[in-house]
Amino acid sequence: MHSKKDSLLKRWHSFRISPGACAAKWEGQYGRDSDGYRVVACKACPSFDPGKQVCSINFGSPVRKCVVSSIEAHLHDCKGKDVLEIGFGRFMLARNLIRRSGGTWTGVEPHKPRDRKPELGSGGYGHAADVPFPDNTFDMVIGVQSIEHWGQKTDAELRAPSDYKDCVAEVRRVLKPGGTVYFDAPVGLHGHEMFIMGDLEKIRSCFPADQWKNLQLEKWREDYEPLQPYPTPKGCYKDWSVEVTSYEPDEVAHKLKTGVVWMLAITAEKI
Numbered sequence: 534m535h536s537k538k539d540s541l542l543k544r545w546h547s548f549r550i551s552p553g554a555c556a557a558k559w560e561g562q563y564g565r566d567s568d569g570y571r572v573v574a575c576k577a578c579p580s581f582d583p584g585k586q587v588c589s590i591n592f593g594s595p596v597r598k599c600v601v602s603s604i605e606a607h608l609h610d611c612k613g614k615d616v617l618e619i620g621f622g623r624f625m626l627a628r629n630l631i632r633r634s635g636g637t638w639t640g641v642e643p644h645k646p647r648d649r650k651p652e653l654g655s656g657g658y659g660h661a662a663d664v665p666f667p668d669n670t671f672d673m674v675i676g677v678q679s680i681e682h683w684g685q686k687t688d689a690e691l692r693a694p695s696d697y698k699d700c701v702a703e704v705r706r707v708l709k710p711g712g713t714v715y716f717d718a719p720v721g722l723h724g725h726e727m728f729i730m731g732d733l734e735k736i737r738s739c740f741p742a743d744q745w746k747n748l749q750l751e752k753w754r755e756d757y758e759p760l761q762p763y764p765t766p767k768g769c770y771k772d773w774s775v776e777v778t779s780y781e782p783d784e785v786a787h788k789l790k791t792g793v794v795w796m797l798a799i800t801a802e803k804i
């Protein structure tokens with residue numbers, strides 16, 4: 534999955550990404566509303582190739598293909614926007630699309646050296662509970678496969694796990710009134726227990742209705758047919774046994790045995 538060819542294809546896709554092509558690909562309704570969620574089923578997804586019956590994103594794990602598709606769909610029109618990416622790592626797709634569509638990309642990342650101060654238009658040290666920018670700075674705050682790690686207990690060698698209440702308050706503080714968020718995360722894979730267990734009501738409650746409006750949770754690949762399911766890798770259990778403490782052990786064991794991984798995209802607007 535992480536072969537050299539795979540990583541070259543991933544970089545090539547980010548390098549070539551075009552806002553115009555994304556706008557054409559993602560125009561119109563690509564999901565359906567169901568029980569208060571937006572469902573993006575593989576067979577109705579613009580990335581699905583019906584002739585070959587495969588996802589046309591030709592690199593990455595099944596979830597990474599959804600990440601790429603969702604970024605294309607949500608971030609291809611950032612004209613005039615100041616966008617902050619939290620936990621940018623090394624993946625350039627969002628950054629390239631934001632810049633090419635006329636926005637300004639700024640990033641914070643806890644793996645950067647602490648003395649590398651971020652400035653508008655570039656990346657530097659920071660994390661979700663401490664964003665070193667004044668109030669009301671950004672039109673949009675995004676995170677790509679990052680939010681699920683903010684409250685993670687394992688692998689937290691750089692900082693203590695953060696409280697989601699503090700992180701979302703910090704995101705809200707740096708957003709302008711009317712500013713928006715976009716976060717995507719895997720469900721059933723790793724990170725904080727609410728993402729592992731797919732506890733969508735708990736995730737929803739991180740964005741209280743008196744502070745956020747138009748909260749939308751999109752389920753990508755939960756309805757995976759005609760593609761194959763992406764079963765939860767058995768190796769996850771080591772971390773799950775540390776992360777998941779609020780759910781019954783039987784429920785957790787059952788999830789590990791029968792669960793599939795899919796992707797959640799969260800969007801909302803600051804009131």
Ligand SMILES: C[S@@+](CC[C@H](N)C(=O)[O-])C[C@H]1O[C@@H](n2cnc3c(N)ncnc32)[C@H](O)[C@@H]1O
Pocket residue numbers: 619620621622623624641642643644659660661662676677678679680682683684695
């Ligand atoms: C799975 S990586 C994803 C990186 C990149 N966005 C991508 O899609 O490849 C998770 C990222 O979240 C970052 N991260 C973890 N905890 C964080 C926190 N509390 N605040 C901000 N970023 C965090 C990590 O440093 C890492 O870059």
